[in-house]
Amino acid sequence: MIHRAAFVGLCLAFVASACSSGGEAPLPALGSVPGPTIESTTSTTSTTTTTLSFVERLPEPRSDVPGIVETSTGVMAAIVAPTADGLTIVTPCGEQTVVANARELGTKLVVLDPGHGGSEPGAVGEGGLREADLNLAVARAAAAVLESDGVSVALTRSTDMRLTLAARAAIAKAAGARAFVSIHHNAAPDGPSDNPGTEVWYQVDDPESRRLAGIIYEDVFTLMSGYDADWVADTDAGVKFRLNSRGTDYYGILRNSAGTPAAIAELAFISNPTEEQLLASSAVQRAEGAAVASAVERYLTTADAGSGFVDAYERVTPAGSGGSAKGCVDPPLD
């Protein structure tokens, strides 16, 4: 709650319309969280202090990148390089091809990745809720908040389609994103829990990825704690990393996006019937999206460290969540 309230106060201190706020918690006194200030000396001897607006505090996307496109068939893709005939892009299945009619979108500050899709639905709840659909709804909601707050954002997919992990990460890197969040919902918990079993994975070698993950955890865990459910969790629920046998990040989405601060957010357990009931609500989906968006905004505009860090226990079972090129068939792209 402290962090959420602090962010609301921060928003009010700058441009109220440029921030999303929960609006339910009592508001802290204005200016309780002072933002950075810049001093400018005028030609006279007077000194003025200017407080930066929320949008002015945002970093720029990386500029040393080729950018991304939306193909004429509505597919998001990373640009590899321009060619004489158009643009070489990375296809959803991770191949390279040339397209002549794609719309260039340039760079984006944030890329959100709705996990799974197409022939890979992810986890499916007992009530039939598919993780791929839920992840997309939450990512769309998060993107809407970010956009309305002035944060440029792209989704790796906006329909129920299959994408390799490599193609998703390529979009984040080509976009020059400063934050890349893969949105998921979990299955196979260790057992019942007093609290929501939110988990966020980060890139082991990137302190900014760890900070991003810790802030997402705070905002999502706080949100979910406001709902009533028979929670389940892993015994190491929290913010953590996982290594493969080579000592690098186990999860392909984090490994392939190295250099771009990234996190995998497992917001709640779709496999748990009482959580599935919650997650089926469009209001809850929008609230999850808003929590992810507020966390990303706080990551981009503050030095907050995040919290919830734990040591992950050894996992011997492969994740098996798909995302490889095996059996992947690209849709029409031009």
Ligand SMILES: [Zn+2]
């Ligand atoms: Zn998933």
